[in-house]
Amino acid sequence: MLGCSPDNDSSNEPQAAAPWVRTLVVTDASPAFMKLSGTVKGRYETPVAFQVSGRILERHVDAGQRVEAGQLLFQLDPRDLLASVRVAEADMKTTEASLAIARSELSRQQQLVEGQFVSRQTLERYELTLREAISNHQATNAVLDQARNALDYAELRAEKAGILNAVVAEPGQVVDIGQALATLIDDSSLEVEVYLADGVDAPASGSVSIAGKSLAIELREVEASADPESRSWRARYRIEQSAEALSLGSVVQVMLDQPIQDTTFSVPLGALDERSQGPQVWQVIEGQVQPVSVEVLELNREYARIRAPLADGGRIVALGTHLLTPGMQVREQAR
Structure with missing residues (x-):
């Protein structure tokens, strides 16, 4: 009977052979370094300012000039400050006289108490007068010290050696x-300042090239907030070695160690499959293909740079991805 014929038994039909696919081995395409331009800065950049107000009488330095610790930078007109010192000295003499009188009067009253010519209550009043005179003398002495200090502050001197920058003060101002009035830059400890794109973590180390020599740098600080206009983050890197060839303000090439995050790969455009909710590639594992979601970082005419959870040295399908289904058996033709 036809219904029992073995020719109609589908279980005996030959299985379709697994399709051939062209595969390639993926290799890590993450850049080892982040290349940026940086500016040489001083570790300490201290604003220079007077501790008293007044009119500038003399300016002894210019922008870009190197100064030594204690060197005179600016000088104020001292006339008003001298007048304040004279007033404080006059007040000091007045309180000294009042203090001497209070002591003398107290001594006289003590003698009268001993002779029982005045009461003890009268003596206590003179004791209070003496304590008040002492307090006035101490307060006047403090005012005199302040006036003398202010006179000393009329001369603005460098607290440490360095280079002056951004000098904006002029005589008569x-x-x-x-x-x-200026910025004093300590050039004994140099750093490199760079700006990182928003979302990029600052690498911990790197190097700076100068005069054919590579100097190691280490991250010291990252600005707490991004620049509101450029949306970039300022970072400072400490130069670990002596750098006599570096000059303040010079622009240098900086190579920062790329922070290890997700690995990126370069794959042919034909390896990308857009049939799912997002781009994916097909990874070959033990003769079967499995989809792997990827993030496309960059495209050109032939290749795409992707970020994906792939192992370096793993194999993916390079062509014909639109015919594949999860778990399909394939035969590989290495590229």
């Missing part, structure tokens, strides 16, 4: 307390 009236300045306030704390108004920045």
Whole structure:
């Protein structure tokens, strides 16, 4: 009977052979270094300002000049400050006289108490007068010290050696307390300042090239917030070695060690499959293909740079991805 014929038994039909696919081995395409331009800065950049207000009488330095510790930078007109010292000295003499009188009067009253010519209550009043005279003398002495210190502050000197930058003060200019007149840069400890794109973690180390020599650098700080206009993050790298050839303000090439995050790969455009919710590639594992979701970072005419959880040295399908299904058996033709 036809219904029992073995020719109609589908279980005996030959199985379709696994299709051939062209595969390739993926290799890590993550850049080893992040190449940036940086600016040489001083570790300490201290604003220079007077501790008193007044009119600038003399300016003894220029921008870019190297100064030594204690060197005179600016000088204020001292006339008003001298007048304050004279007033404080006059007040000091007045309180000294009052103090001497209070002591003398107290001594006289003590003698009268001993002779029982005045009461003990009267003596206590003179004791209070003496304590008040002592307090006035101490307060006046403090005012005199302040006036003398202010006179000393009329001469602005460098607290340490370095290079002056951004000198904005001129003779005749009236300045306030704390108004920045220049910036003193300590050139004994140099750093490199770079700006990182938003979302990029600052590498911990790297190098800077100068005069054919590579100097190691280490991350010291990253700005707490991004620049509101460029949306970039300022980072400072400490130069670990002596760098006599570096000059402040010079622009140098910086090579920062790329932070290890997700590995990136370069694959042919034909390896990308867009049939799912997002781009994917097909990884070959023990003769079967499995989809792997990827993030496309960059495209050109022939290749795509992707970020994916692939193992370096793993194999993916390079062509014909639109015919594949998860778990399909394939035969590999290595590229």
